[in-house]
Amino acid sequence: MATQLSVLDPGKPHVFIEPAKRINEGQDVSRFLVSSAYRDITLFLVQLNRAMFPRKDGLEAVAHMPESSAISKLQGLLKAIDKVVDDVPLDPGTHRFGNTAFRKWYQVLEERSLQLLKDHLPETVIDFPHENGIASIQELKAYLLGSFGSAQRLDYGTGHELSFLAFVASIWKLGGFAPSNEGSEERSIVLNVIEPYLAIVRKLILKYSLEPAGSHGVWGLDDHFFLPYILGSAQYGPAITDSDSTPIEGSSPRAPDPGGVVKANIVAQERHGNLYFGAIGFIYDVKKGPFWEHSPTLFDISGVRAGWAKINKGMLKMYNAEVLSKFPVVQHFPFGSLFSFEGDTEAQEPVFSVHMASQPRQENSTSSGTDGIPSTMAPWARNSSNTTRMPAPTALPTRSVGSNVIGRSNPIETRLPVVSPNDSAFVPMKAPWAKKG
Amino acid sequence: MSNLDKAIAELRACRIIPENEVRELCFKARELLIEEGNVVQVDAPVTICGDIHGQFHDLIELFRVGGDVPDTNYLFMGDFVDRGFYSIESFLLLLCLKVRYPDRITLIRGNHESRQITTVYGFYDECLRKYGSANVWRYCCEVFDYLALGAIVLGTSTRLERVPSISDTQQTEDLTPTEDDTELEILNADNVITARFSRNRRRQVMDPTELTSSSPSSSPIQSTPIRNGPAGTGATSDSNGSIGNNGGAVFCVHGGLSPLVETIDMIRLLDRKQEVPHEGAMCDLLWSDPDDIEGWGLSPRGAGFLFGANIVKRFNHFNDLSLVARAHQLVMEGFKEMFDSSIVTVWSAPNYCYRCGNVAAILELGEDTSNGGTIARSNGDVGRSLGDSAFQNLQLPAEPRPGPGRRYRVFAAAPQDYKGMPAKKPVADYFLVSRFCRLGKKRQR
Numbered sequence: 001m002a003t004q005l006s007v008l009d010p011g012k013p014h015v016f017i018e019p020a021k022r023i024n025e026g027q028d029v030s031r032f033l034v035s036s037a038y039r040d041i042t043l044f045l046v047q048l049n050r051a052m053f054p055r056k057d058g059l060e061a062v063a064h065m066p067e068s069s070a071i072s073k074l075q076g077l078l079k080a081i082d083k084v085v086d087d088v089p090l091d092p093g094t095h096r097f098g099n100t101a102f103r104k105w106y107q108v109l110e111e112r113s114l115q116l117l118k119d120h121l122p123e124t125v126i127d128f129p130h131e132n133g134i135a136s137i138q139e140l141k142a143y144l145l146g147s148f149g150s151a152q153r154l155d156y157g158t159g160h161e162l163s164f165l166a167f168v169a170s171i172w173k174l175g176g177f178a179p180s181n182e183g184s185e186e187r188s189i190v191l192n193v194i195e196p197y198l199a200i201v202r203k204l205i206l207k208y209s210l211e212p213a214g215s216h217g218v219w220g221l222d223d224h225f226f227l228p229y230i231l232g233s234a235q236y237g238p239a240i241t242d243s244d245s246t247p248i249e250g251s252s253p254r255a256p257d258p259g260g261v262v263k264a265n266i267v268a269q270e271r272h273g274n275l276y277f278g279a280i281g282f283i284y285d286v287k288k289g290p291f292w293e294h295s296p297t298l299f300d301i302s303g304v305r306a307g308w309a310k311i312n313k314g315m316l317k318m319y320n321a322e323v324l325s326k327f328p329v330v331q332h333f334p335f336g337s338l339f340s341f342e343g344d345t346e347a348q349e350p351v352f353s354v355h356m357a358s359q360p361r362q363e364n365s366t367s368s369g370t371d372g373i374p375s376t377m378a379p380w381a382r383n384s385s386n387t388t389r390m391p392a393p394t395a396l397p398t399r400s401v402g403s404n405v406i407g408r409s410n411p412i413e414t415r416l417p418v419v420s421p422n423d424s425a426f427v428p429m430k431a432p433w434a435k436k437g
Numbered sequence: 438m439s440n441l442d443k444a445i446a447e448l449r450a451c452r453i454i455p456e457n458e459v460r461e462l463c464f465k466a467r468e469l470l471i472e473e474g475n476v477v478q479v480d481a482p483v484t485i486c487g488d489i490h491g492q493f494h495d496l497i498e499l500f501r502v503g504g505d506v507p508d509t510n511y512l513f514m515g516d517f518v519d520r521g522f523y524s525i526e527s528f529l530l531l532l533c534l535k536v537r538y539p540d541r542i543t544l545i546r547g548n549h550e551s552r553q554i555t556t557v558y559g560f561y562d563e564c565l566r567k568y569g570s571a572n573v574w575r576y577c578c579e580v581f582d583y584l585a586l587g588a589i590v591l592g593t594s595t596r597l598e599r600v601p602s603i604s605d606t607q608q609t610e611d612l613t614p615t616e617d618d619t620e621l622e623i624l625n626a627d628n629v630i631t632a633r634f635s636r637n638r639r640r641q642v643m644d645p646t647e648l649t650s651s652s653p654s655s656s657p658i659q660s661t662p663i664r665n666g667p668a669g670t671g672a673t674s675d676s677n678g679s680i681g682n683n684g685g686a687v688f689c690v691h692g693g694l695s696p697l698v699e700t701i702d703m704i705r706l707l708d709r710k711q712e713v714p715h716e717g718a719m720c721d722l723l724w725s726d727p728d729d730i731e732g733w734g735l736s737p738r739g740a741g742f743l744f745g746a747n748i749v750k751r752f753n754h755f756n757d758l759s760l761v762a763r764a765h766q767l768v769m770e771g772f773k774e775m776f777d778s779s780i781v782t783v784w785s786a787p788n789y790c791y792r793c794g795n796v797a798a799i800l801e802l803g804e805d806t807s808n809g810g811t812i813a814r815s816n817g818d819v820g821r822s823l824g825d826s827a828f829q830n831l832q833l834p835a836e837p838r839p840g841p842g843r844r845y846r847v848f849a850a851a852p853q854d855y856k857g858m859p860a861k862k863p864v865a866d867y868f869l870v871s872r873f874c875r876l877g878k879k880r881q882r
Contacts, residue, residue, distance in 0.1 A: 097767050097793065153737060217490065217520025217790050219559030262858065287791040288850070292858050293522045294791040296566075303861030304868050314868030321867070414519075414548060414558065414738065 005044040007175045013129040019142040019334030022341040029327050037339035038324065039346075041162070044169040045230070046246075048190055049316065051183030052234035052275075053309075054252050056241045068178035068185060070122050070171065071192050077120035078196045081148075084108050085203055095209070098154030102208035106151035113141050125176040136174055139336040143167035146334065148201065149210050156205055157213025158226045159329045164197055165227065170338045182242045190231050195275060198228060202282055214328055221297050223286075225279050226323055230315045232276025236308035251307035258302040258311060262291045441537050448530040451493055451523065453567055459529065463576040465536050470544075470583035475709050476701055477543050477585045481593040481841075483510045485689060485800040487764030487783035488547065489531075491521025491559070495787050495797065496530070498851035502626050503799050506534045507541035512588055514764040514783065515547020515691035515723070518577070519558035520790060525567055528577060546584035547691040547764065548723040548740070551713040566862055582710050586690070586722050589701060593684035593759075593841035594805035595636075597622055600844070619842060626848035636839065683805050684841025685759025692765045693780075694744050694752055695721030696733050701756050715740065726766055727780050746776035753779050759840040762800060771798025771847045778840055788850035801844040 008014055023032055032038055067075075088105040117137050118126055128136040146163030149156035168189060171177060178185050204210060205224060212223030221229065236255035238247045260266035261280050271281030283295060292299040304311050323329050335341040444454045444462065454462075484503045489496055503509050517531055518524035534542050548554060555561050555574065564574035597619045623632040688701065697718040698704055707719050714720045724741025727749065728734060734743035749761060761780040767789055774781045787797035863869075 094769070096773070097769065097795075212790075215520065215790060216557065216559050218522045219520070219562045223790070223792070288788060289791045289853060290858070296522065296862075297865075299858075300862050300864045301868060304864060310868065314864070318865070318867040414554065 003043060004047055004180065005040055005169060005172055008128070008173055010124060010128065010175055013131040014136075015131045015337055016134040016136055016139055017336040017340075018134055018138050019336035019339075021332060022335045023327065023331045023333065026327050029325060029330060031343070032330060032333075032341065033325065034343055035335075035341050036344040037333075037335055037341060039344040040173070040339060041166060041169060042320070042324070044172060045165065045227075045319075046316070048186050048194075049230055049234050049312070050240075050246045051180075051186035052190055052231050053237045053247065054235070054239040054254075055182070056239045067188055067192060070125075070176045070178065071185075071188050073120045073122060074168075074171075074193045075196065077116055078193070078200060080112075080116055080120065081109065082196075082200050082203070084112070085200065085207060090207070097209055098211055099208045100154070102149070102154050102204070102210065103151045105204070105208065106145075106148065109148065110145060113145055117141060117144065121171065122176045125171055125174040128174050136170075136338075139338050140167065140170050142334045142336065143170060146332070147197070148204060150213065153211070153213070154208065155211040155213040156201060156224050157329070158224070158323045159213065159332055160201075161225060161227055162323065162329070162333065164194070166333070166339055168193060173338050190275070194227065194231070195278070198225065198275075198278070201225075206286070218294050218296055221318070221322070222279060222283065222295075225282075226315075226319055228275035228279040230312065230319060232274050232278065233308050233312035233315055235274050235276070237312055238307070238309060247309035248313045249306040249310040251309065255308050258304055258308065261298060261302045441533060445530065445533045445537060448526055448533060449497070451526050453525055454529065456568055456570075456572055459573050460576050462529065462532060462536060463580045466532050466580050467583050469536060469539055470580070470585070471710075473585050474705060475586045475707055476704050477545065477588040479510070479512055479543050479588050479590045479689075481590055481684075481802045481804040483512050483543075483590055483802055485590075485687075485762050485783055485802065486511060486513045487785040487798075488516035488767075489513070489521075489527050490516055490549070490786045490789070491518055491524030491527050491563070492786045492789075492850075493521070493523030493526045493530075494851040494853055495785075495848075496527050498626070498787075498848055499785055499797070499799060502846050502848045503801070507538040510541050512543040512590070512689055513545070514689055514762070515545050515584070516549045516764060517544070517547070518560040519549045519555055521559075521786070522563070524560045524563050525573065525577075532580065543588055544584055545588055545689065545691060546581060546586055546709075546713070546723060548713060550581035550584055552578045552581075553712065582712065584709075586707065586709050586719060587701075587704055588689040589758075590687040590689060590762075590802055592805050593687060594803040594807075595620075595684045595839050595842055596803065596805075597842035597844055598803050600624075600628070620840070621842070622844045624844065624846045626846070631847075683807075684802070684839070686757060687760045687762055687802060687841060688753075688756065688758050689762045690722050691763060692721070692723045692741055693725035693727055693761070693763050694742075694748055695725060696742060696744075697721065699752075699755065724765075727763075727775050727782075746779070749776050749779045760843075767793060767795060769793075769795045771796045772800065772845050781843075787848060796847050796849050798845045798847045801846065802841050803844070 023029060084105060088101055088108060090099050091101040091104075114137060117140055121137075121140065125140070126135070126137055130136065143163050143166045147160055147167055149160050172189075177189065180186055201224070212220075215223055236252055238250040238252055240247060256266055256270055256277075260270065261277070264284065267277055267281050267284055270277035272278070280298065283291075283298075287294045301311060301314070304314070333339075440458070441462075444458055447454050486499060486503075489499075500506070500509075503511070513531060517528040521527070531542070531544060535544055549558060549560070555578070560577070561571065561574050564571055564577075567573075618635040619633055620636045621632075621634045622630060625631050695718045698721070703718065704722065709719060711719075713723055721741045724736065724738060726736060726738070726741065726743055728743040728745065730743055730745040732745055732748060734745075736743050753759065753761065760778070762783060763780065764783055764785070766782050766784070767786075768782050768784045771785075771787075772781055772783050781800065783798055783800050784795065785797045785799055787795060789795055
């Protein structure tokens with residue numbers, strides 16, 4: 001039985017906390033990696049990921065299963081948000097890049113957010129019993145508003161994507177979703193909530209020319225997204241039953257060859273039924289030029305011979321290292337009661353599924369400044385060493401992950417990254433300020 | 438020399454050169470660059486270029502549009518590397534040309550010419566991928582430390598010499614060549630003039646939206662110049678005209694100004710041979726951005742500052758400059774003049790990151806030949822003998838000095854021929870079980 005993110009007891013009043021930024025310097029990232037927030041987010045991601053593998057009973061083939069009421073309601077929420085995109089026209093005139101009308105869009109969303117949440121979330125979630133004056137909606141609102149890019153910087157990256165994952169996970173924790181039957185509810189969450197969310201974000205990116213937050217150009221995995229590569233590769237994995245462990249190699253016989261990412265016809269054919277190819281399709285939409293040149297990381301990954309499950313496992317590891325462990329990405333994440341910055345008492349114990357079990361220990365955080373939300377402050381002032389030592393349930397040889405930095409997605413405009421001072425690759429080249437921290 | 442020419446030929450063909458040659462090249466380049474001041478003096482005519490970011494094919498297109506080295510005198514304002522797929526080829530080609538024709542090409546440092554930034558934004562990864570080790574990255578980073586921080590272009594002309602242009606023969610009515618008063622001219626990649634603006638006369642208005650947006654109908658008297666240049670320009674019509682032929686000195690820097698730098702001389706005093714610091718004058722020069730604010734502001738980049746029109750005008754006046762040319766920010770039209778043409782952003786990476794849909798531009802400044810080519814004016818040292826206190830008392834003149842004639846050549850991304858696909862490289866460790874596996878895989882393929 002797969003591990004699940006636990007649901008709060010609705011019989012017990014909960015103390016909600018107005019979410020606040022807690023990651024202010026590089027060292028805080030290492031605290032984050034042993035926090036209960038980190039545990040819950042990774043747990044929920046692994047739970048969703050597992051649910052996307054095909055089932056031997058063919059259950060997953062039914063793409064639009066009868067949805068739980070929570071999922072229909074969330075679809076209503078996303079439709080309402082999508083309508084705001086249509087409602088806010090572009091600002092005329094010349095713009096350096098992003099269109100400033102996005103700020104209006106965001107303002108409208110902000111103004112409507114409480115009402116939208118009240119209208120579209122299950123009552124049990126909205127009225128979750130609480131002890132102090134703060135209701136669940138305060139926490140939910142913070143994650144929802146963090147999900148659609150930065151109004152100030154007119155950009156979108158994996159930090160915003162992470163915020164939406166937390167939003168959905170919050171609803172899960174508050175018991176908003178139906179009890180899962182062999183992953184059916186999770187699968188429905190991915191296909192009927194996360195995928196429409198991604199569609200809205202793509203629409204926002206195209207309409208308002210949002211910059212990729214923290215872009216590494218061709219050297220990132222993707223300019224904006226990460227989750228669809230995880231969830232979409234799982235869709236092509238070998239079929240499982242509820243008692244199987246999550247596969248780490250092999251593919252479904254129906255899956256296309258990973259090399260199909262360079263073939264326009266395969267991409268066109270697969271992009272509507274698979275999240276991985278959906279993301280690749282968006283790259284095709286926005287980028288001109290040979291795929292191997294503008295997306296060398298995805299191109300290299302398409303040469304993995306051990307199947308989609310292998311790619312899936314790699315994506316999870318990479319997400320952990322390149323998104324969750326990067327200061328510029330996670331620094332804006334707000335922590336409340338549902339995702340608490342407090343230490344996870346079991347952090348050193350294996351609390352992950354088999355997937356997460358084989359994470360390499362990270363000796364160093366290297367070049368951060370990746371994917372996702374770029375820093376708005378001088379991040380180098382907050383350097384730390386050994387920021388990203390994460391709990392590795394099984395002993396694995398220690399290895400630096402960052403030195404083969406491939407795949408971090410990322411602004412058209414450069415922000416200063418955080419670099420760990422003690423990355424072995426750079427010892428002879430230490431920057432003068434590296435001793436700080 | 439022949440080795441160098443061979444390397445240039447290789448690099449022009451977008452092929453990397455062996456590591457030992459890179460080492461030798463970088464050594465020679467450092468010997469050359471160490472002799473340059475922090476602010477290089479460059480004589481007009483010169484073609485000023487902005488960010489390249491490893492877009493090799495577009496760099497070749499730039500040379501096609503602007504003329505080849507050494508026929509054209511070039512000044513590149515940094516950000517050669519990162520983000521694009523061909524940072525190595527692009528930077529090494531520029532470096533080879535620098536070593537081969539030191540007087541015909543000037544390279545100054547951008548914020549991406551830094552160890553810290555290149556480890557994050559791609560150049561480091563690219564070196565590992567293409568050479569299998571970080572050595573080439575190390576050699577290049579050593580060169581970065583020697584790159585000048587800015588340049589000052591002297592001997593520019595207020596006039597734009599006519600270039601043979603197709604539009605001259607086509608005789609487009611609106612674009613009939615003017616006399617000597619052309620201040621700004623825009624050409625496309627096919628050498629066709631697409632816009633031209635003169636100093637003395639009210640401009641031909643190319644973009645009606647620009648006119649309506651900048652001329653308040655309620656005000657009968659124009660207190661400020663009508664900005665009737667095309668989108669992206671701040672070209673004004675009421676400079677005093679061709680009172681002289683000298684366009685004044687142009688300061689070129691990657692990012693912008695610094696609150697710590699009042700005079701060009703203060704830049705000359707910096708110790709530049711180091712990694713780009715996180716703060717201070719050197720950092721600001723490479724990181725700052727102009728913005729529609731008063732005075733100085735915090736930069737959302739986390740380094741450098743934002744600075745407003747008054748800062749630029751003050752700086753230009755105190756240093757007897759007519760223009761600041763900088764790069765550092767993507768602009769959709771390839772160039773953007775701001776603050777009554779006291780500063781311009783030049784961006785030379787078309788369709789940036791394969792997706793931004795922008796065009797690129799280069800800026801040509803002509804040579805003032807009226808004094809037989811001698812340079813009679815400022816080198817940015819104005820007021821030096823008066824001491825620093827003199828600057829506090831200087832008043833801005835009512836009219837800024839006439840700037841140089843500016844010819845922008847605008848070009849789009851180079852059409853690329855699909856020459857098949859390269860072999861897939863071994864993927865990152867995330868996708869491997871162990872190193873043994875990786876080796877096994879390599880052999881399989």
